[in-house]
Amino acid sequence: MLRLIRLKIQNFGQFLSNMIMPNISIFITWGIMNALFVPLGWQPNKILAQLIPPIIFYLLPILIAYTGGRLIAGERGGLVGSISAVGMITSTDIPMFLGGMICGPLGAWVIKGFDQIIKNRIKSGFEMLVNNFSIAIIGIFLTIISFFLIGPLIEWISNSLGSILKIIINFNLLPFIAFIIEPAKVFFLNNAINHGIFSPLGIQEISENKSSLFFLIESNPGPGLGVLIACFFFGKEESYKSSGGAAIIQFLGGIHEIYFPYVLMKPILMISLILGSMTSIFMLIFFKGGLISAISPGSILSILAMTKKGLYFANCISVFSSFLISFLSAALFFKINLGKKTEYNKKSTKLFKNNLYSIKKKSDQKYDFIKKIKNIQKIKNIIIACDAGMGSSAMGASILRKKIENKNLTHISISNIALNLLPKNADLVITHEKLTCRAKKYAPNSQHISLKNFLDNDFYTTLVTQLYEKKEFYKKNNIQDKKDNFSEKNINSNKKIQSKNxxxxxxxxxxxxxxxxxxxxxxxxxxxxxxxxxxxxxxxxxxxxxxxxxxxxxxxxxxxxxxxxxxxxxxxxxxxxxxxxxxxxxxxxxxxxxxxxxxxxxxxxxxxxxxxxxxxxxxxxxxxxxxxxxxxxxxxxxxxxxxxxxxxx
The missing domain is CATH 3.40.930.10 (Mannitol-specific EII; Chain A)
Structure with missing residues (x-):
């Protein structure tokens, strides 16, 4: 039951994220123009500043509505969602990102329902006429509804949320939101939280304050960096050796998913993340920091680029303090555990030696599930998927691609992609174990294997070794990689059989x-x-x-x-x-x-x-x-x- 609930939440969160993620480049465009041309920007220009409001008030809400509609009902859903968003935008004086996330899917559901009703009932030759007029007529009705109902409703909700947030901030309660954010992030809801919740809230706030701390709550790399550095210096297990490289990738590359497996291996580190995040939010409130636009990925470089003049100290101290607190608390947890482990080992040396063979055997069997992949010699394409398709999966694909090239397995293609874009014809799909259930839903006909860490070098080595050994076996035994292998004579014989029907x-x-x-x-x-x-x-x-x-x-x-x-x-x-x-x-x-x-x-x-x-x-x-x-x-x-x-x- 809990697994089903988690899956539903992940799917909904991913859907919200998928409406925002394709349009992140437009957010960044708007942010850079805002940083340059507004009166307090780096290069103030009244004429060029006129280009900024249409992007935030018209272009982005319509794009979000189109993207949301297309996710549900393809091109027709996107068009109806865009039309209905216009009525909502016209009815209010605030940026309508939340409205776009409602109008787009709503319009798509309506047109999708209409298409189901008229399916196979249109006379030949009238398809284009019906398709075009149905979008126009349904679009008009939805535009009117969004003008009189959805727009004012979203404006009221936005104002109410703004008032509630002000109360929370005034009573210094906002840092406690870290108790929700950090656990949700570790279960791969980071993009959903950032782009589905905080980005729209930040855009609403930025029209008044010219910057918003909501853009930096989830995307701050400080807490994750602190945990990774602590793992590198104090983690004694073999799996922590890669945390140093992961820290560089996370801080400079902004790929937060890279630290999730380290936390899942030692769940008490979740407390370190929460403490670091709380410190960051407190510093942002105290020094009135924030960014001028949503960022993706959450890299320190992106943060500096989206920081307006005068806020560099506030944002940098927020990142640094969150790193320091999470590092110190994580180091303490490692120290405490190490002390207990030493005492235990002194009393249990004999037991350890007696079970050494058993432990080694279990280690050797760690990747036995790879050997169970069916028809491994026929695999032509491998896809590594994550929530957004451009973070941890990109790193995993890069590692696997190099190993594939080193073994000269040129017939196998490696790619990374978002879960919701998985093709149904992929030979093999690799995902984190927390995402495999969702991956199977999108690619039900593919083979799926799970990993615990996208940077698990041994996992990729074992997989490539299996692929290589199967190839060599078939080559050595002169077995062709086909479903049925016959000589030219037999093929010609089959053609004769076929011709006889x-x-x-x-x-x-x-x-x-x-x-x-x-x-x-x-x-x-x-x-x-x-x-x-x-x-x-x-x-x-x-x-x-x-x-x-x-x-x-x-x-x-x-x-x-x-x-x-x-x-x-x-x-x-x-x-x-x-x-x-x-x-x-x-x-x-x-x-x-x-x-x-x-x-x-x-x-x-x-x-x-x-x-x-x-x-x-x-x-x-x-x-x-x-x-x-x-x-x-x-x-x-x-x-x-x-x-x-x-x-x-």
Whole structure:
């Protein structure tokens, strides 16, 4: 239950972050122009200063609304979200970032619902007319609603939040927000907090004060730097050796995710982060510090660039003091633990020696899960994903890419990306263990492995070693990296077989509205029909079940293709196909969402299975066709789709 709640919060936080992150460069543009051309800037210019208000009042809210709409309903959602944001912007005199984060998704949900209603009901030739006018009409209504309702509501909320924050600041309670921020950051909600909450609040405040401390609350690298330096000097475990390099990357590069694993290894360090963050916020309030724009990444260089004239001391003392407090407290925690460990070891030397072999064995098995990757020799692309796709994942991808190049595995591509942008066809996805559940949701058909630290050098070394050894094994044994390996003679033979069109699906091969509790039951149903129609002997059903134990026959996109093992060829009497529809679905794959609605059993003599599989996969290469076949009650409709493809081939 707690895991599900955490996943929901992470998804919502990431959605908020995803509306802001693509537009960070525009925030920075506005911040630099603000620092240069306003009356108190470095190069005051009244004429050029006129360019600044339109960016914050019009461009950014519309871009945020467009981005939010596009995330939900693609281009149409983005357009409707942008139109509806105009009404909200016009109705108020304050920057409408929070409003943009509401109007964009709202407009997208409306147009998405409309598209679902009219789906498959538009006459041919009228698609463009309906698409354009639907955006226009729905956009007009939403613009009016946002003008009279959303805009004033957001303005009232903003004013109320501003009043509450002023009370909190006046009573010196703001530093206590660190008790929420720092734990949330360590669980990879940092971008959601910074860009989904503090950036909009900062923009609202900056219109009055010309700078805002909200831009520096989450993005301050000081607390993380203090913890990493303490790990480097006082952490005795092997895993802390990399913390020195991580500190440089975190402070200068602004990649805060890099210190999260070190804290998760020693949770008491969370207290150090909280103390450091509280100190930072207190200093910002006391010296009236802050930045002129949102920053990303949270690097000291970005902080200095976004600090306006006169606030360098306030911001620098905030960063330094947070570093000092987190470092001293973390060092104390390490010292206390080290003392206890020494006393324990003196009393337990014998026990330690007796278990030395066991410990070593456990260490050797640390990365055994890498050896369980299926079809590792066929991996062509590896994606390392994190919340934003440009922090810790970029570092991990860089490390892995170098190791791949050193082993001359040039056929494998390495890339890093944000979780929500994961392609469904990735061969292997690597994420932090706290993010793997979310990654599987976005890329359900990929293989997934988890790590605890994006800078875990041993993890990448073990993975690359496995990839290299598999490549050398296949090369040494002259095994080609293909699903089926035949000589040119056999390939030509297959072409001849194909030209004969050796099987034809008929109504007797199609069974709709089947029901099964699990995939074993579904396979038995399919196998029974293969037996009844004279394609196979009864023992072929057991071979199909054995094949499923070796590796799942789940193809993805709601389709499973169960068949027998190689040893069961003698049980095949003639080539045949059974098409079974399971409207309620059957769980077939490894992931919870791997539900098959179409289960197609095959039995093929000799090498005919290549042509069988080719015909079926070509027939089902369209998601819309698969959806229709999953719901249809017409055998003739199934027959027309499958046999039309057989004739093409």
């Amino acid at each position: 050796f099987f034809q699906i008929s109504k007797k091969n199609i069974f709709l509205n089947q029901h099964a509790k699990n995939k074993q039951e579904a396979i038995k149903i399919v196998g029974k029909y293969l037996v009844e129609q004279g394609y196979v002997k009864t023992d072929y059903i057991d071979a199909m079940l054995d094949r499923e134990k070796i590796v799942s026959t789940w193809l993805g996109e709601s389709v499973a293709l169960p068949h027998g093992t190689i040893e069961a060829k003698d049980s095949i009497l003639k080539t045949g196909v059974i098409f079974c529809q399971f409207p309620k679905g059957v769980h077939f794959g490894e992931n919870i969402d791997d539900i098959a609605y179409l289960v197609i059993g095959i039995a093929a003599k000799n090498n005919e299975h290549i042509i069988v599989v080719s015909n079926i996969t070509n027939a089902l290469d369209d998601k819309n066709i698969i959806t229709r076949l999953s719901k249809t009650k017409s055998v003739n409709e199934v027959l027309s789709y499958l046999n039309s493809n057989v004739k093409k081939n």
